[in-house]
Amino acid sequence: MGKLGCFFNPKSVAVIGVSRNPKKVGHVIFRNFVEGKFRENIYPVNPNVNEILGYKCYPSVLKIPRRIDLVVISIPAMMVPKALEECGKKKVPAVIIISGGFKEIGNVELENEVIRILKKYRIRVIGPNCVGIFDPYSEVDTFFLPRYKLERPGEGSIAFISQSGALGSVVLDWMSMKGYKISKFISYGNAADVDEADLIKYLANDKRTKVICAYFEGVNDGRKFYDIVSKVANRKPVIALKGGKTEEGNRAVSSHTGSLAGQSEIYSAAFEQSGVIEAENLEDIFDFARVLSTQPVPKGNRVQIITDGGGFGVLATDWIISNGLRLAKMKKESMRGMKKIFPEHVVLKNPIDLTGDADVERYRVAIDAALKDDNVDMVAIITLFQIPTLTAEITDVVSSFAERRKKPIVVIAAGGRFTEVLKKSMEDFGVPTFSYPEKAAKALRALYDYRLARSGS
């Protein structure tokens, strides 16, 4: 396990700055660990208190009678250097500094002192001024927000890194509500040591992570970032959203993280050259991630649409084309096969319109034909559940096709609670579902972009 591994899979953890006040940051973090898997391997540090939640409290990490893999620091900024010095002496490999009050408010010198100490002892540091890590597998959880205010997502394969703590927290909360599953979540703040490039490099080799997502307003070291993502992005999808794209947004960045945001065009060009898939907004990130983490890489950009509603077929067509994908032209024999079975009013073009009296069997035949047809690279299935003939079994049929992972499949279904329940059951089987055609089309485009990144074109 490298030093970065200690952040995610520590055998022992100390929290420096654990107050008895349950509202205080250090207390919430300590409790996260106590209530998680760290029951026996968690140590509170606070010189003014003897015991917290039944745990003996230590005046300093140096006094803890065993090796510590990870220290979480949550004390006033001025006191951080001394605590970090002690971590160094204790030979702690990894430290997360939650505390703010450094570079982001102009205290550059204090941050430089932190950097000097971490270099001296070769400690790897995440932060300062960050929310830190949530790892659903190891249960490392330094998010200092109560669970009723901030839910935590389950075990999955999407990693997310964010400079911004508040934005990271919001995204984590939103992902849990949506039922999206994650591998690791990191808010890295000022990046005094570990930066976005280091994290991407680490996640590239993390077996639980299938897709790496990032939000940042600027990068720490442009060259380093470019070199690393160029190597990563053609073997594991990297999705990035850059904040501060406009001049005005850029100015807002400088009041926020103090980063030099840099010109948006330069970022976009670097993303494209290195194979990073650029997201336009936060929703895009997870739309892309869901498809990239569950679907096979397509051979090309030819999409077959199968629908039970003409209007949605029209809108899906518009969005597939405007995202630079193409409508597949299925072979004559595929069409003939369907023509034999289907009633005459079914429209056998692209979109295939199974029309408002479509049943599950009609969908099964059409999806099967599209998956077997060499002229089809991806399949977009529109299932408007409002029609009377379409029953809930459609979810089993679509899920079983998706399980075979022959070609990418996405489902578009909009509506009320009934629709949402059926979509959820497909999502659980790894079928990405979308409410509206434009999102499905954009996500298929991202999948095709990854195909291009892999083939180096």
Next chain:
Amino acid sequence: MGKLGCFFNPKSVAVIGVSRNPKKVGHVIFRNFVEGKFRENIYPVNPNVNEILGYKCYPSVLKIPRRIDLVVISIPAMMVPKALEECGKKKVPAVIIISGGFKEIGNVELENEVIRILKKYRIRVIGPNCVGIFDPYSEVDTFFLPRYKLERPGEGSIAFISQSGALGSVVLDWMSMKGYKISKFISYGNAADVDEADLIKYLANDKRTKVICAYFEGVNDGRKFYDIVSKVANRKPVIALKGGKTEEGNRAVSSHTGSLAGQSEIYSAAFEQSGVIEAENLEDIFDFARVLSTQPVPKGNRVQIITDGGGFGVLATDWIISNGLRLAKMKKESMRGMKKIFPEHVVLKNPIDLTGDADVERYRVAIDAALKDDNVDMVAIITLFQIPTLTAEITDVVSSFAERRKKPIVVIAAGGRFTEVLKKSMEDFGVPTFSYPEKAAKALRALYDYRLARSGS
């Protein structure tokens, strides 16, 4: 009450083609009326049955012993002309023909016969090949889908018209789940008589309708449409989504409704000239409608952002600028007032970043200052509820500011269930809430577009 009024506020209704089979379209529609306000004023027509759900069944509308304001026809296409002829003799002013099997599948002659009859008797007809009307006030409901599959929204002020029945149904279902309220919902199908222009003209004078939304793939009569919307769009917001924008989408339209979709650029130009606000997708429509139906018209395009999270402030800035709006520059005295009260780390620029320890009072002061400042036209409030200091009372504060309707206010809040509950409570007070900055910015842009349409610039 004009003839179109009979569609929405009939005193008496007959349904032609009411089967005893509860799964059949005619039965579902009849039951909608029986279970609604029409208990005493609804008449089933079916020559083969004596009684349905306790109601005497008539062999023909001609046999019903009273005046009928609205007839709904749901019988095979071939039998429609005879039934319509009888409606004519009975002097029925308004008929909805649900039945399909006309122009849309090539039966142009049969449709022409329908047109000949409705002209002869001067009957106004919606359809054929449509889902018809849902009016939450009068409870006219010809949507023939069970409520567990298709929920119905409550009484509100947004009207929606759609050529496509399936798309209309999906939208209705989705709106109910979202809690959006409507005035009228019309799927008008082949538009043999009443078309999108007639409906927009009617809705322009409907007091319950504050915003008119439309989805269509082509218009019946371009000149008529343009003339009508030009007169309407500068006094009541009209939002339109055009399906079939790409050449391929256009081809899909011709298999769907048989409309000549026409070039997208021509539509966009006509929309702009006539003051119609064009939506890019279905979600846009309702994002725009919520803001346009609840917020006052802004004086200009200067937006003040108030946030508790820097990252969201940056993203909001980017989207406000890229949507052609401007960042407001608050007056020095406004800033001085806040500077006196706020802690030093609050960022008094635009965005105003109240930071991660913001409380309700800090928001109250900042919103109040922005609303009073002449340099501010609209206010975008970002409330990330994940921070520990922000309590649920913020919803009361924002709602009470919104109630005064001085300037447009929108709220951006993303997260899990806790966040959704708080957003819902603001929505109920007429504050439009958005999960992500890009949607709020687009909606404010739509509001500003309406301001331009009103002033004729």
